[in-house]
Amino acid sequence: MSALLLIGVDAVLRPVAPVQAGSAAATVIGTLAERSGRPAARVRVTMEPSNGAGSPTYSATTDRAGRWRVSGALAGRYRITYHLPGASAPRYYPGRVSHPMGFVAVPARGRLVVNDVLPRAGRIRFVAADAATGVRVREFCVQNPLELGFYCTNPSGPFPHGYVDLELPPGKYRFTGYATDGVHEGAMVDATAVDGRTTRATLPVQPPGAELKVVVRDRVTGAPVPNAAVRAMPVDKRFPDVYDVTEISDEQGVVRFWSLFPDRYHLWAGAGGGVYGAQWVGPNGGTGDRAKALVVEPGPGVTTLPDIMLDGAGSITGTITDRATGQPVSVTVALTTFDPFWYETTPKVPGNGAYTFSGLGPYEWSLAFIPPGNGGPGSPYAIQWSGGAPNSIKAARIKVVAGGTTVANERMSAGTAVSGKANGLPKYEYAGPLYAYNADTGDIVAVDENVEDGRYDIRLVPGQRVRFCLSTVRCHPDFTRLADATAFRVGTRPFAVDFPGWRR
Structure with missing residues (x-):
């Protein structure tokens, strides 16, 4: 495993002063190995300052034993990059193929030892x-x-x-x-x-001329609906974001998508004015469940879809109370495409002891109830789905009626407290956020936006398995992909999960 060995730990953990002309210099030495344990020879090592032109860039080449040395390095923070012979892309400290987020802090004098192991690739x-x-x-x-x-x-x-x-x-x-x-x-x-x-x-x-075409109509009258928004979202993308392609129907209700990537898409449709309800476009009409949405695969030339039929809008309303005390509470109520990172794209309404969610098609929907702080430090409750469920699949389904209002009350639970050491500094220079994902659905179930103090604190609904990631790129214990991360079962008792590499 990669290791960072220091002569004088305080040299790394204390704040690094700006480089001053004539300041003392240090020596940085290291050993680079392959995963097999063999020395990584003839690798060019560069030390690039994090403050750009404020410090010089240093370089060295590993010898037959994988050893390298830089003398006369000025104090500061540096990113270490490994340039392998014959490789098309560099590697980065500590032991990464991409995401060069690791920095080392060179002291004003003395010696810093940096040992590392090349990652699998x-x-x-x-x-x-x-x-x-x-x-x-x-x-x-x-x-x-x-x-x-x-x-x-x-x-x-x-x-x-x-x-x-x-x-x-x-x-x-x-x-x-x-x-x-x-x-x-x-x-x-x-x-x-x-x-x-x-x-x-x-x-x-794709050859030129690719087009996806669909007409939006009123289900009752068959008349075309102008100014209706249709969004194309890749099937494999869990949450909508600002980069999804949205087109508006013309006076004849026609929507045209030009030059979509040749991917598999779900379509989200709706019209303003409160007359028509939003929908995921299904094989035989609208649906409130994305898992039942029509899968669209644009091909070369013009791909014409069956008409999108818009239904009348309905609403969901209800009270939101504390499960233990029965007192009203304030949370945000969102559709289950919720993702805090793209929060502005998620349909949502405020819930101040009560809520009303309008503009939904007459289908079965589920809602997410998100407390202040997104289930992180200071949140009095855990994020939960309709009926107190731990994820969107287990959520209670709420049937909406066109022109009507369905009552669905929600009682909020404090959930289970989960904490841990999570900063990884100075080995990894980031300060979060920490995301907790439901292991079965990919739903984000808690967020701690700030882990600069070296720890995280969140609340989770019991009865689920979760995975933890820092800044979405380092998943516990040390994976790039969420699918590789360790899954932890949440019970009713508080527990802790520490990220490796943490140091006080």
């Missing part, structure tokens, strides 16, 4: 081809799913030969990309990274 080599003809397309870009940027073929860039190599932790991923030849459009493909191997994948870039 597999290489995926991408080529692109016309989705209809299979003809090779040499100009394209593909996104690393663990990062924000795209990697592109370019005669003068790192990938001049019409393919792109990405290196990732072992696992299965979905990749998006697009052609840059001025003719073709977007693409999507699944591929698996295998430790120590190169696998190959082809991006099926």
Whole structure:
């Protein structure tokens, strides 16, 4: 396992003073090993300052024993990067293929020892081809799913030969990309990274002219409905966000999506004015359950869907009280597509001892009840779903009637207190937030927005399994993907889960 060994622990944990001209310098030494234990030789190591131009960048190369040394380093915080011979992408301290979030703090004088182990990684080599003809397309870009940027073929860039190599932790991923030849459009493909191997994948870039078309109508009259919003959300995306594609119907009720990525989509539809209720578009009409929504797969050319039939709107209303005392409480009430990170995109209403949720289609719905603080420190209650359920699947279903109001009261529970040590500093330089996910549904069930003090505190409804992630990129104990994280069962007794690497 990677380790950070220090001469004088206080040198790392105390605040680092700004670098001053003529300040004393330190020596940084380290040993880099492969997962097998063999030394990692001929690896170029760079130390890049976190304050940009405030300090110089240092570099060294590991010897046959995997050892490296930098002398005369000025005090400050540095990101350490490993450039492996023949690798298309660097590795990062501590032991990561991506997410260079780890920093070390070089003291004003003395010696800092940094030992690390290279992470497991597999290489995926991408080529692109016309989705209809299979003809090779040499100009394209593909996104690393663990990062924000795209990697592109370019005669003068790192990938001049019409393919792109990405290196990732072992696992299965979905990749998006697009052609840059001025003719073709977007693409999507699944591929698996295998430790120590190169696998190959082809991006099926779409020929021009792809269009998804649908007409929105009034179910009773059959008349087209103008100004209705329809949102296309990828099936594999758990929550809506601001980047989902939304189009508005024209005077004839026609909605056109141009150049959607060739993915599988659910459609969310609704119209303003309170006449029509919102819906997930189902195979035979609207539904309030996304799991029952129609799966749409746009292909080359024009894909025409069956008409979307809008039904009249109804409402849900009820009281919100403390389960133990019966006193009214204040929470936010949201549809079960809730995600605090994209909070502005989630349909929600305030609940101040009572709530009314309007504008819903006449289907079965479930609601999330979110206390102040999202179930984190200071929250008097745990996040819960209709009927006090621990997740959206187990939530009670509330039947809405067009033109009517359904009563659904909710009693809030304090839940089970869960805490732990979670900062990972200085090995990982981030301060949260900490997310708790239901292991069976992926629902976010608690959030601690601030773990700078080195710990988190949340409340959870008993009767569920949960996984914990810091900033969504380090999942307990030390995984990038949520699916790999440890699942903990929540009972009625308080318990603690510490992240490894914590140090006082």
